[in-house]
Amino acid sequence: MPQQQGIGMSAESQLELDVRDHAWLENPKDTIRAVLESAPGSVSIAAEEAKAPSAHDAQLLLALRRHVESQGGTFTVSDPSPAFCEGLSLLGLHDPILGTEVVQQ
Numbered sequence: 001m002p003q004q005q006g007i008g009m010s011a012e013s014q015l016e017l018d019v020r021d022h023a024w025l026e027n028p029k030d031t032i033r034a035v036l037e038s039a040p041g042s043v044s045i046a047a048e049e050a051k052a053p054s055a056h057d058a059q060l061l062l063a064l065r066r067h068v069e070s071q072g073g074t075f076t077v078s079d080p081s082p083a084f085c086e087g088l089s090l091l092g093l094h095d096p097i098l099g100t101e102v103v104q105q
Contacts, residue, residue: 015040017064019050019057019084028060035064043068048079052087061097075099 015038017031035043043064053061065075077098080088088094 013039013041015043016046017043018046019053019061020046020048028056031060032063032067035067039071040068040073042074042076045075045077046079047077047081047084050081050084052083052090055091058088058091058093058097062093065097065099 015035045061061077068075080098085094085098088097
């Protein structure tokens with residue numbers, strides 16, 4: 001798959017997404033398809049200096065985490081900004097997305 005803005009893959013089966021770049025959210029089907037087709041061993045979300053996520057963005061992140069972990073992979077959010085954490089808390093999704101609780105499959 002060609003590298004798209006906001007999506008980067010390496011030979012180690014890792015998918016990197018940057019929540020500050022909303023290009024990957026413009027068409028959620030493409031983002032989900034990229035994860036399904038590449039079957040990454042890990043997905044890393046860059047959230048440094050990110051704004052509070054919308055409910056849509058948070059639901060997409062939760063779906064990605066559930067899928068990756070159900071396939072035995074790892075899902076991480078690196079350096080989430082205070083605004084990002086607070087936004088997730090307001091949506092009731094802080095722990096499920098940031099990984100401080102087990103996500104129900």
